[in-house]
Amino acid sequence: MTLFGALQPFVTRRHVSRSAHGCELCGAPLDRDHAHLADVDRRALACACRPCALLFARPPSPTNDGHPARTRWRAVPERHLRDPSFRLEHHEWEALGIPVGIAFFFRSTAAGGWTAAYPSPAGPVESLLPLETWEAIAARTPLARVLEDDVEALLVSFDAGPDGNGGDCVLVPIHACYALVGRVRRRWRGLDGGDEGRAAVAEHLAALRDHAAVLAPEAS
Ligand SMILES: [Zn+2]
Ligand SMILES: [Zn+2]
Structure with missing residues (x-):
């Protein structure tokens, strides 16, 4: 690929x-x-x-x-869903090998399974996914079960900083991921994004989270 x-x-x-x-x-x-x-x-x-x-x-x-x-x-469904009980541990995020604090995961019919990508100043970068690790993580949230192939993604963010609350996950329409990629392209400076870049991404994530409904228990 x-x-x-x-x-x-x-x-x-x-x-x-x-x-x-x-x-x-x-x-x-x-x-x-x-x-x-x-x-x-x-x-x-x-x-x-x-x-x-x-x-x-x-x-x-x-x-x-x-x-x-x-x-x-x-x-492409317009729903945004979150699972408040889902938390990602630091060692799990490290095992996924994503070099930045955010990535999206989706099932691609064409690729025949899960695909992961993260935003970068050069556009989206596909990440080689340690499949067993990811599947064990995905099995813990009903969001992964209701996710529609090709058209929805799980947007997972991880903030290891002192104010970070670990990792969480929001189910979003696939185009929301590209909006995020666009924002990173325009605002990210240097390796860590710079204050403005990081703030822009944090703001985008907060807006997606606020917009998301809690996944109804009967869906799980
Ligand atoms: Zn039409
Ligand atoms: Zn459009």
Whole structure:
């Protein structure tokens, strides 16, 4: 896999100008809070109007042989969920080998399983995942069980500093990860991000956390 691996195709530099051209399926004008569809075949993210997104919001119905029919477009859910009981230990974060304090984990159909990436000033960097370690961690949170392949990610942050509260995890739409990557690209300075860079990322994470609903116990 190339440097950015499974992630790079999703990064839409032209996102703003593309959304200005309207829904990529039907051409309807889009407002700032439009919906998104993942193009599973091209591994790209498309801006879409609500009616088009609704059309693809349900999982494909099973075919005659009982397997879900494969569809090219998958709606990106807008939900944000958190699991207040989940905590990541320092040794676990170290075992994952992520060089910065934040990473996102998602299941990619094309890659055939879990993929991890972290933001950097050069864009998203794919991280080689020690799969057993990650699966043991993921098994502790129902967020990993409800996560939809390709279109949602677990955003895991770890703050080992004196004020840090260990690691936590928020389930977010996949495009929220790219918004974070964009923020790091614009604001990060030097290796540790600098005061402004770190503050910008902390602010973004806090906003995602505040926005997130607690995962209902019946979902676990
Ligand atoms: Zn449309
Ligand atoms: Zn968009």
